Amino acid sequence: VTVREGQGPRDLAQEVLGEPDLWKEILKSNQLTSPSDLRPGMKLVIPVGAIKRSAIDVENARREIQTATDLGARLFAAEKIAQAIALNDEAVKERKGGNWENSSRLAIEARQMAEKSHLETLEKRNTTADAVVTDRSGTVQSREAAEMLWRDLSLYSKLFENSRVRTLSNSYAEISFQDASRIRLNENSQAVIQKMRVDLLSKERDSSVKLEKGAAFALLQTNQKKKKFNLNVPGVKTEINSKNFWVQKDDEATKIANYEGEIKLYSEDETIVIEENQGSRITAGGSVGQSKDLLKSVELLQPKNNAVLSQDTLLLQWNPVPQAQRYLLQVSADYSFKNIIINNENIISDSFLAKDMKDGAYYWTVAAIDKEGFPGPTSARGFFYVFSDTENPFLYVNHPREHDIFQSDTLHIIGETEANVRLFVNGDPVSLKEGSVFHLDHSLRDGINKISVKAVDIGGNETEIVRTVIYASNPEVLVEYDASMKQIQPKTFLARGRTLDLKGKTMSLSSVSVENQLTKNVSRTFADEAGNFQMSIQDIPESLSMFLTVLTPAGYKKEDTLWVQVSKQAPQIILDQIIPTISAEEALIINGTVANAVKLTCNGAEVIVVDEKFSHTLQLTPGTNVIKLIAIDDMDNECVIEHQVIQDTTPPELLDYDIVVKSTAVDDMVEVKVKAADSSGLRRTASVDLQAGDMISSGYLRYNAASQLYEGLFKLPRGKAGGIKLKTVVLEDYYGNQQAIHPN
Structure with a gap:
């Protein structure tokens, strides 16, 4: 390839390789160290074949991954599809780094692994009724019917009949069933999978889910004729003929919002039909409210559909909906919203600032939520693409150099940058003539001047070079001593102890030296860019004279004689x-x-x-x-x-306790363990009252530092410990904060 007149390295990379960010690879392939090494007429060797081969392999891998994912690989071949995605991400990374052979190799491995996940998905999808956690964020936990403790759920964990799933604050979880139906639990929610059956002969599926608390969205695949799905609502029978609905449950009521098809609710007295874009409220006693219309759909404003954006911080905006109290925003990395990046239902304005968005395709929707908490239908899917050009543009300033000194108030700036960039001097835009070399004139003010030259490319990437120069028009040098220094009379200072902190202001970047007239020792420092200087003169006798000299960068000099007296006593x-x-x-x-x-x-x-x-x-x-x-x-x-x-008036907190009864031939031995916490430390003992029927037994628990528990053993007559419970425990910290707690 021959470099043309005015053609910069980014232009060349765009023309030959189709990607301007690969300009460094052109330099690397031709042993060039700087964009300024490119000259018109120069012959370059560019590995176009390897680069294009890498692009084709990466694209083939991406397509096979998408095909397997659409078939349900995240559910049936989760491990293999995750490996394929990771390999392809590495291939893309290697491609951007110019390692073309590694990129092709990794992309081929990614495609092969995606093909394996494709085959495994086809084998498993008709022979299992498991559900799988296909998306999660924050703290997501589950426990089976026979288990007492909750355990953390990782991505692609399997769930079975009677599995309970819960999400804690700032968390969510998506559960996918065999037919690709999905339930998304919002934060602080809990659900039970009551039934999950498949008849392998008839292929008939029957699922039942009970939402115990919180909120969830359901997306059902109702195109399968032999599919049954039941939502368990206490006191009410439900008939689901919808593929998209929302449910929320608390102690007072259950709310249902329907977005497609219909949902029938049967109570003892009546039947309510929730039509499309309607909602209904069911009380805890089973009373079904009349259907009500939901708020209207939201219209997305920006970014425009199919927009290509170069920044990683984006402003998402939409038209406000009348009577909306807040909005639900969801941003996903896939069309089906199986990989949600942002899930926020507490946005009170009509915009949201999305930060740290990585390169890739994104889909987004917004729904308006009314004063009763019903979400309206989601907006039409918006789509945008983030492609960050992260390579800073080339910029070089030949003149001036750092800390140059001028006696003229006009500075001639000479430098070089890339073509097609915007150039700024101290924030003001300047026009570039054809080519990348620039010659600019800039006015200087007396003293120190900071000259900022900044190049900004079309992707918003910036390169800035700052030069500090001095314009010295006046040979007179002034020295102002800091007002915080105690002066008995002009230029006679009072020192604290035997040390004087000499502070003042003069011409910027000047050399400041002080000579002790008694010892002839010299201390030196430099004024900063604002002209401020400071130095510490130590071991001063009762009285001392000093000789101060200021030498400016331009060679002008100022001399002063100073006197110091010592203040002997200190408070x-x-x-x-x-x-x-x-x-x-x-x-x-x-x-x-x-x-x-x-x-x-x-x-x-x-x-x-x-x-x-x-x-x-x-x-x-x-x-x-x-x-x-x-x-x-x-x-x-x-x-x-x-x-x-630290003021600590908070008594200890009871975290947990356990009572175990062990019977012998003559006694019942009651073992009590109490777990407590306090920021300032717990007392060694805690008094307790145990109650078994009408009998109350009192005593003390001793704190075990090894187990970090209060522990104690109580003896009761045989047969008297039945139904025993912890009536009272008195907890106290080291600072006397005490609390009597009655767990039962």
Whole structure:
């Protein structure tokens, strides 16, 4: 390939390889180190065949993965399809990195693994009635009928009849059945799969799900004629002839919203039909409310359908729906919404800022939720594609160099960048002539100047180069000493202890040196870009003269003679007692002595001092309290004491307990274990009352540090421990916070 006049590396990569981000591969293949090495007429060798072969292999793998997924591979061949997806992701990564052979190899392996998942799916889909967790986020747990404890559910975990599934806060789970029907549990929800049967001869399927609490969306595949699905609602018989509906259950009622087909509800008194885009409320007693219309569908505004976006932060907007209290937004990486990226049902405005969006295709929908909590029908699917051009554009500034000094107020900026970029100088856009080399004039102000040159490509990627230069038009050098330095008279300073913190302001980036006239030692520092300088002069005798010299970057000089006198005494604060780190009291009394001070403050409030003694009461608030005592003398010397006190007035919390009865020939031995927690530590014992019938037995539990439990053993007459329960346990922490808890 021959480089044409005005053709930059990104233009060349787009023309030959179809992807501008691969411009570095062109340089790498031709042993070039910078875009500026490209010259018109230069002959380049580009491995087009390997690059295109990699693209074809990656696309073939993607198609086979999609085919297997559509057949149900995430349900029936979850492990293999996950391996195929991971291999193809690696292939894409290698392709972007220019490792074409590795990319092709990985893509071929991904396609082969996807084909295996395809075959496994076809073999299994008609011989199993398992359900599978096909999508999850946050904390998702399950337990079988015979189990007492909940266990975490991983992606693609199998579920069976009588399996319970629950989601905790900020979590959701999608359960897919053999026929590709799906139920999506929202956060803080719990459901039981009551029936999940398949007749292998007739292929008839029968499923029943009971929502115990929370909310769920159901997407059923009703195109299979021999499919039955039942939603268990206490006191009501349901007949589901819908493939898309929503259910929510709490202690007071069950709500159902229907979006397609119809749902019939049979109670003792009447039959209610929930038509399309209607909802109904069923009380806990089984009373069925009349159907009501749902809110209208939402119209999506932006991004426009099929938009290609280059940023990873996107603003999603839609038209507001009258009477909507909030909105449900779902963003998925697939058309069927089996891989949801964003699931937010508490959006109160008509927009949402999606962050950290990775490259790929996305589908999104929005539904309006009314004041009773019924979600309306979802909007039409929106589609957009995120393709991030993450390569920063090439930019080089030849002139000026860092910290150059000029005596003219006009700066000539010379540099080079890529073609088709936007160029800015100190935020102002400048026009580029044809080609990538630029010559710009910029006005300087007296002193330090920061010159920012920024190139921005069409993908929004930026490269910025900042040069700091100095325009020195006036040879006069000024020095201003900081007002915080105590001056007895002009240029005669008072030092605290035997140290002087010399602070001031002069011309930016100047050299500042101080010579001790007694020892002839020299201390040096530099002013920063704002002209501020600071240095510490130590081991000062009672009186000292110093010689200060300021040398500017332009070579101008300023000299001063300074005098220093030492303040010998400093204030002191002596406390009568150590301030505790943790307290259960509402107020803290601080007593002590202060010497050589004219003022004492505690957390900014002045403290009364009588004959160098003080007593101060400070009100504490729950949590961390910062206590700062400051004593100041007439020279503004300070003595500071700072402590943190945590106020803990919260009694211990009962987490769990267990009672085990073991009978012997003559006695019933009752073993009691109690689990508690407290941030400041638990007392070694806890008193308990046990009740068995009319008999109450009292005693103490001892804290076992190894098991982190309170434990105790109680002896009762044989046969008296039946139905025994924990009546009362008194928990106390180290700071006296106590709570009597009655679990039963």
